[in-house]
Amino acid sequence: MKIAFVGKGGSGKTTLSSLFIRRLAAHRVPVIAVDADINQHLGAALGLDETEAAVLPAMGAHLPLIKDYLRGTNPRIASADTMIKTTPPGEGSRLLRVDEDNPVYAACARTVGLDEGTSVRLMATGPFTESDLGVACYHSKVGAVELCLNHLVDGPGEYVVVDMTAGSDSFASGMFTRFDMTFLVAEPTRKGVSVYRQYKEYARDFGICLRVVGNKVQGQDDLDFLRDEVGDDLLTTFGHSDWVRAMEKGRPPLFELLEGANHQALAALHEAADASYERRDWHRYTRQMVHFHLKNAESWGNAKTGADLAAQVDPAFVLGERLPATPQPA
Numbered sequence: 001m002k003i004a005f006v007g008k009g010g011s012g013k014t015t016l017s018s019l020f021i022r023r024l025a026a027h028r029v030p031v032i033a034v035d036a037d038i039n040q041h042l043g044a045a046l047g048l049d050e051t052e053a054a055v056l057p058a059m060g061a062h063l064p065l066i067k068d069y070l071r072g073t074n075p076r077i078a079s080a081d082t083m084i085k086t087t088p089p090g091e092g093s094r095l096l097r098v099d100e101d102n103p104v105y106a107a108c109a110r111t112v113g114l115d116e117g118t119s120v121r122l123m124a125t126g127p128f129t130e131s132d133l134g135v136a137c138y139h140s141k142v143g144a145v146e147l148c149l150n151h152l153v154d155g156p157g158e159y160v161v162v163d164m165t166a167g168s169d170s171f172a173s174g175m176f177t178r179f180d181m182t183f184l185v186a187e188p189t190r191k192g193v194s195v196y197r198q199y200k201e202y203a204r205d206f207g208i209c210l211r212v213v214g215n216k217v218q219g220q221d222d223l224d225f226l227r228d229e230v231g232d233d234l235l236t237t238f239g240h241s242d243w244v245r246a247m248e249k250g251r252p253p254l255f256e257l258l259e260g261a262n263h264q265a266l267a268a269l270h271e272a273a274d275a276s277y278e279r280r281d282w283h284r285y286t287r288q289m290v291h292f293h294l295k296n297a298e299s300w301g302n303a304k305t306g307a308d309l310a311a312q313v314d315p316a317f318v319l320g321e322r323l324p325a326t327p328q329p330a
Helices: 013-026 050-054 059-071 103-108 139-150 190-206 220-233 242-248 260-279 282-305
Strands: 002-007 031-035 109-113 119-124 159-163 181-186 210-214 234-237
Touching: 002 013, 002 190, 013 031, 013 119, 013 159, 013 181, 013 242, 013 260, 059 103, 059 139, 103 109, 103 119, 139 159, 181 190, 181 260, 190 210, 190 220, 210 220, 210 260, 220 234, 234 260
Parallel strands: 002 159, 002 181, 031 119, 031 159, 181 210, 210 234
Antiparallel strands: 109 119
């Protein structure tokens, strides 16, 4: 399943996404973790020190390799230069699987060791650099993530967990439709639930499965506030955590020592995420992919590439788990 963690800045979405990733790893679930936030902190939340986090490869820096690999032998894509972040796969495209080795993972993913021999693959968009200031937007960075998600075939019991950029910026691209479940982390404050209302409104017409995770909940009054504001969308809550405080100091205890109530909250997330598989609709997923590709092609893609990007759409192709084996490079 593809899972997104969203929320306003400071809500704790990176912390909670890292805890969810740790739970998946502890249950020996194949998982790829993706840091798609403008502030790159997921590596540190998973235990990397500053030096290790600083040398993570940036997906954006490997965009030519990613495009060339995913294009494969697709006759509708004349060259990697004509691919944009929304380019959909078609007959002949190479697809990504969660639990495999391929040139994209070799270039962009690094294995992060966790507790008791468990590990995850971590990929990062890359930081917003000084050379980007004034000349680029951050969505040019996350384009590599969107392209990979468009070409990803994941099955039951496999996870891609993406720590998204803060606020409602995710709606500046079609990437918000790429997930089976979106967990919105909200503090029990008016500002905390404001992003929820934006997400709920924007996602309404796209069949987005959205559940709210209350964070920094200190008592019944906080819980009642969240229930009043988000209703049945509230899935579970997290309270104070000495474990998290130790982790933020760079001294994380064993994951099994996380507070019992917070372990239970993570179990609720895991159960809800697993249940989302039953609602998966590959036809809708493909239609939405094509919808946003055509919008991007018309608004800027055709002009930028000098090509008719609508011609990249393979009308007979539907992404799904029963596709033939991905063609490998010669």
